[in-house]
Amino acid sequence: MIWDLHCHIATAPGRTPDERMYWLIQRADRMGIDRLCIYMGTKWSDDPTPQDFRHQNDEVLEALTHWHHRAFGFAYINPKYRQESLDEINRCIRDGPMTGIKLWVAERCNSHDLDPIVERCAELKAIIFQHTWLVVSGNRPGSSRPTDMAELATRYPDVPMILGHTGGDWELGIRAIRANKNVSVDLAGFDPTAGVTEMAYREIGAERIIYGSDAAGRSFASQLAKVYGADIPESAKKQILGPNLRRMMLPILQAKGVQA
Amino acid sequence: MTHYIDTNVTLSRWPFRRLRGDETTELVKILRHYGVTQAWTGTFDGVLHKDIAGANERLMEECHKHGHGILRPFGSVNITLPAWEDDVRRCADEHKMRGIRVYPNYHGYQLDHRDFARLLAMCDERRLILQIAVSVEDERTQHPLMQVKDVDCHPLAALLKAHPNLRVVILNTFRATGGRNLGVLSGCKNVYFEIATREAVAGIATLAEKIPVERILFGSHAPFFYFESAVLKLQESGLSEEKLALIRTENAGRVFA
Ligand SMILES: [Zn+2]
Numbered sequence: 001m002i003w004d005l006h007c008h009i010a011t012a013p014g015r016t017p018d019e020r021m022y023w024l025i026q027r028a029d030r031m032g033i034d035r036l037c038i039y040m041g042t043k044w045s046d047d048p049t050p051q052d053f054r055h056q057n058d059e060v061l062e063a064l065t066h067w068h069h070r071a072f073g074f075a076y077i078n079p080k081y082r083q084e085s086l087d088e089i090n091r092c093i094r095d096g097p098m099t100g101i102k103l104w105v106a107e108r109c110n111s112h113d114l115d116p117i118v119e120r121c122a123e124l125k126a127i128i129f130q131h132t133w134l135v136v137s138g139n140r141p142g143s144s145r146p147t148d149m150a151e152l153a154t155r156y157p158d159v160p161m162i163l164g165h166t167g168g169d170w171e172l173g174i175r176a177i178r179a180n181k182n183v184s185v186d187l188a189g190f191d192p193t194a195g196v197t198e199m200a201y202r203e204i205g206a207e208r209i210i211y212g213s214d215a216a217g218r219s220f221a222s223q224l225a226k227v228y229g230a231d232i233p234e235s236a237k238k239q240i241l242g243p244n245l246r247r248m249m250l251p252i253l254q255a256k257g258v259q260a
Numbered sequence: 261m262t263h264y265i266d267t268n269v270t271l272s273r274w275p276f277r278r279l280r281g282d283e284t285t286e287l288v289k290i291l292r293h294y295g296v297t298q299a300w301t302g303t304f305d306g307v308l309h310k311d312i313a314g315a316n317e318r319l320m321e322e323c324h325k326h327g328h329g330i331l332r333p334f335g336s337v338n339i340t341l342p343a344w345e346d347d348v349r350r351c352a353d354e355h356k357m358r359g360i361r362v363y364p365n366y367h368g369y370q371l372d373h374r375d376f377a378r379l380l381a382m383c384d385e386r387r388l389i390l391q392i393a394v395s396v397e398d399e400r401t402q403h404p405l406m407q408v409k410d411v412d413c414h415p416l417a418a419l420l421k422a423h424p425n426l427r428v429v430i431l432n433t434f435r436a437t438g439g440r441n442l443g444v445l446s447g448c449k450n451v452y453f454e455i456a457t458r459e460a461v462a463g464i465a466t467l468a469e470k471i472p473v474e475r476i477l478f479g480s481h482a483p484f485f486y487f488e489s490a491v492l493k494l495q496e497s498g499l500s501e502e503k504l505a506l507i508r509t510e511n512a513g514r515v516f517a
Contacts, residue, residue, distance in 0.1 A: 011460070011461075012461065024461065027461050027462055027496060027498070030495060030496050030498060031492070031495065031496055133400070134401075135400045136399075136400060136401060136402055136403075136404055136407060137399070137400070137407065168400060168401060169400070169401040170401075171277075190398065190401070191397075191398050191435070191457070191485065192485045192486045192488075192489040193397075193401075193484065193485060193486075194279050194280055194281070194482075194483055194484060194485060194486050195277060195278075195279060195280065198280070215461045216460060216461040217459065217460060218459050218460065218461075219458075219459055219460055219461050219462070219463050219492075219493055219496055220461060220492075220496055221489060221492030221493040221495065221496040222459060222489040222492070222493060224488075224492055225485075225486040225487075225488035225489035225492055226486060228486070228488045228492070229486030229487060229488040229489070230486070231280050
């Protein structure tokens with residue numbers, strides 16, 4: 001069972017969200033991937049207005065139309081727009097089919113603007129996915145560092161959340177959230193550098209590691225290699241490829257009456 | 261069993277991390293397990309060591325002692341060192357190497373450096389394959405005291421006009437910043453690209469639309485990368501068996517011949 005935590009239609013070719021989704025699924029099939037989590041629309045927008053993120057989420061809803069048995073959608077929101085983001089969570093998750101949120105680079109995640117969002121997601125049992133990437137030459141203003149996520153996770157120790165890209169600079173990312181037991185790491189979207197999965201396994205345990213690709217910008221293949229190539233027990237690899245994400249998503253899926 | 265010629269393998273220690281496979285026997289075990297029959301092998305010692313002649317001697321010895329006949333040494337040359345020409349001569353004449361590898365960014369020069377043209381000429385005279393490592397690690401995750409930009413291959417296209425028979429292999433060029441080298445060099449028929457850093461879903465298939473498939477070489481960048489990545493990317497590509505065979509072994513075999 002392979003579930004991919006981290007996919008985008010923006011980087012897949014196609015005239016419509018539906019065509020892009022079909023293209024992605026065909027290639028996911030070559031790699032034996034059962035389910036894809038999709039977030040953000042056909043065009044990148046790093047500091048979206050409410051009108052913009054609603055449009056992006058509409059595109060994801062369209063992409064999901066024929067693929068509810070293969071894909072999940074996460075709602076893209078911007079914590080700078082508090083009420084509009086909460087309304088969007090209600091529209092896409094409470095009243096719609098989506099199962100999580102995606103936070104990108106509009107605002108650093110240690111901001112208290114995230115608090116009402118985290119609280120609402122906790123009520124709905126929605127997955128909280130936060131992009132983080134520590135860049136040695138300096139992060140752009142809204143771009144979260146793994147230590148920002150540790151601050152947020154410390155404020156909400158009972159709410160599960162996901163450190164996107166394992167922080168990019170993964171040796172620092174893993175250390176930053178090691179003590180935050182509610183934080184899992186996303187293996188997606190950085191080079192298949194040997195040792196990442198072994199270090200994560202050693203420091204935080206298999207149950208807090210989740211496979212994801214960041215397709216279509218990254219390949220499924222290079223990111224799957226982080227799991228297949230790791231020097232860890234086979235049972236841990238299996239857990240990382242799908243069951244960990246499934247376990248995290250099961251409460252909201254059950255609440256929605258979705259079989260998975 | 262499917263076989264591979266891996267054109268991007270490196271021995272010894274990466275200074276910033278221990279790697280599974282930074283012991284030669286361990287690396288060879290991984291390569292053989294996946295059906296690699298030949299690996300073009302450089303040394304991480306060639307990145308920073310000043311006694312690069314010593315590094316190349318150790319590379320020879322390791323390949324000979326622990327290579328199981330699959331490791332083909334590619335010595336390193338640093339044109340900013342005194343008497344670097346002698347390293348080229350030793351690699352070719354004494355060690356009988358088939359190629360060399362350069363790290364222009366870690367060695368601190370651009371490809372318009374006067375001696376780089378001289379290096380091309382020396383490789384051409386000795387029929388050495390020249391591997392240019394555009395990067396080793398993503399610029400964004402480098403050590404704060406050791407930030408090294410990807411190599412800009414722009415000057416190479418003009419320089420190669422004088423060396424139409426010199427075989428040049430570009431390593432690790434497809435990450436965000438180094439990706440532009442493909443456009444610059446796509447017209448040079450004697451330039452080959454290895455795939456370790458090629459990304460995007462089915463990225464090898466789209467690469468084969470940009471340059472002739474005959475110029476694409478299998479490369480893993482092991483042990484820095486998980487070896488499996490390169491193999492799985494071919495699986496994901498959806499390319500025909502004929503094209504895959506070219507990438508896995510036939511192209512590199514022809515270049516090495
Ligand atoms: Zn992403």
